[in-house]
Amino acid sequence: MGQAFTRETWINLLIFTVLVAVAVFAHLSGQGFTVTLATKAAIFALAGVGLNLALGYGGMISFGHAAFFGIGGYACGILASHAANGTPIFAFLAGSNNMLVIWPIAMIASGLAALVIGALSQRTSGVYFIMVTLAFAQMIFYFAISWPRYGGEDGLSFYVRNNFPVMNTFAPIQYFAICATLLALALIATAVITQSRYGLALQAVRQNSQRSKAVGIRPYAVLLTAFVLSGMITGLAGALYADLNRFVSPTMLSWHMSGEIMVFVILGGVGRLCGPVAGAGIYILLEHVLGGVSEYWQALLGLMLLVIVLFAPGGLIGLLSGRKRHA
Amino acid sequence: MPVLLVAEQALNGLQYGMMLFLMAAGLTLVFGVMGLINLAHGSLYMVGAFACATVAASTGWFWLGLLASLAAAAAAGAIIEVLVIRRLYARDHLDQVLATFALILVFSEGTRWVFGSFPLYLNLPPALSGAVTLPGGLQYPLFRLVIIAVGAAVAVGLWLLISRTRLGIRIRAGEADREMIAALGIDIARLYTVVFALGAALAGLAGALVGSIQSVQVGMGEPVLILAFVVVVIGGIGSIKGALIGAMLVGMTDTLGKALLPGFFAQFMDVSSANTIGASLASMLIYILMAVVLIVRPQGLFGARV
Secondary structure, eight states: OOSOOOHHHHHHHHHHHHHHHHHHHHHHTTOHHHHHHHHHHHHHHHHHHHHHIIIIITOOOOSOTHHHHHHHHHHHHHHHHHHHHTOOSSSSOOOOOBHHHHHHHHHHHHHHHHHHHHHHHTTOOTHHHHHHHHHHHHHHHHHHHTOGGGTGGGOEEOSSOOBBTTBOTTSHHHHHHHHHHHHHHHHHHHHHHHHSHHHHHHHHHHHOHHHHHHTTOOHHHHHHHHHHHHHHHHHHHHHHHHHHHTEEOGGGGSHHHHHHHHHHHHHHOTTOTTHHHHHHHHHHHHHHHHHHHOTTHHHHHHHHHHHHHHHOTTHHHHHHHOOOTTO | OOHHHHHHHHHHHHHHHHHHHHHHHHHHHHHHHHOOOOTTHHHHHHHHHHHHHHHHHHHSOHHHHHHHHHHHHHHHHHHHHHHTGGGGTTSOHHHHHHHHHHHHHHHHHHHHHHHOSSOBOOOOOTTTOSEEEETTTEEEEHHHHHHHHHHHHHHHHHHHHHHHSHHHHHHHHHHHOHHHHHHTTOOHHHHHHHHHHHHHHHHHHHHHHHHHHSOBOTTTHHHHHHHHHHHHHHHOTTOHHHHHHHHHHHHHHHHHHHHHHHHHHHTTSOHHHHHHHHHHHHHHHHHHHHHHHHHHOTTOSSOSOO
């Protein structure tokens, strides 16, 4: 907005186009499985877009974003399971299987969690911040495990994918379309937010919190807002992921999940608009390809990650666009 | 609640706390001296446990297994320090988190490849198995007392090492000013490798000890790692004293919470919901403790810096 199309903008458009093209091509050639892989990539990308807002633009290294991903997922699962068996959640609150109802509730629930976790974690910084966000996510993870009402350790299945007006969410390509559209909206929202007055304030706080204080910006409020928005986007991704699998479990809340969301962001490029999209796409691709090579593919994935961190710190988009990060 | 049961649970909490201290001490040293966040610390714990189980099973000597756990974890620590960690000191925490997360994947899957997915079990030597009768008539497993003693010995040893030896002086100096001690002609790269290997050896020891009372399996280090982080956050980064006190707090809170909370809730509600609420609250209790500590003191109980 307001600036000419840079090389990176073209790369961003290209990345998103590739994702959509893969899904459409797979659909036309009748490969439903590949469409589902692309859907998974779009959902993980959305979770990464959420984290990127806190991590890339706000400089907050959250290692607990699985909390928001999982809360979004559980919001979806709980609403759907109550809708399926017709029981109310509380005295008057009913379940729902309408995505248009589920998404805002998932986003509000994860946003509230992000507000509480963010407000407390903001008191710390550096290594403490990383570990505190991690520990809060663990708190919710253990809560989910030891709370039998919604499946505890076994998770919660709901057998029918939720509805979206007019569309048939069971058709893989249609569900992909829904997820890809939300991803596109989140990317546009991120672009708008980061280039607004607020986004400039966020950037100022990330670069130098002392100086931004001196010009009248309150770092706490600015960072907390970014953290809450970030949690909400990741929570929406969680709700979509639950619907993709028709299943939620504490795995979505585990710290491995937090690590993976972080990997999507870093692999693609921290603080770059489409970094998470590229990162999630490559991750899913690697998972699929390496999984065919060896049963122990995660070791290979780990080695590749190591090489990337050690020798290509700007991530994939950093390599392609050749521009220093956060220029 | 019978007094004996509470006493037994308190000892369990102490033992758990000592084990957490062995983990947290290495983490906090590496944080404090090198400013490095090492997620792969739990993998070193796992390496120690597997080394102990393998050597003890093939030679029949538990003690040899214990030595092997120290040696294997220290060696693994030194190797990853030289190959990977060394390149990360100057990077930001984000790169450190990602690289050490990648190391976890490599270690876990590598171990699964070599040893398979099934858990290994360690037999305790007769001299250490069985129970002893404590004053007051409590029967308590001897090996758990041994773990408490080992933890206490390590705490004293680390304190002596850091406050009384030349290596300790260098560690403290490295914490304060990296450039200055390098300028004084101290081989900082070697110092870092030594500190990292020392922390790794402690994690390996913890793995071997805990592997002897539970089982040895891939992924065993991860829950412990998170708890060690909680301990370090509560105690304050870089402080061995903080790690000890934080570990005791976490060990006691967790064990006593799990043992006593269901009974406490059963006083005023039916047993099944008391069990549910008690169990879920107990499993969150240490994280609540951590949140409270951070609200009061963001830098942890004994931490100097935020």
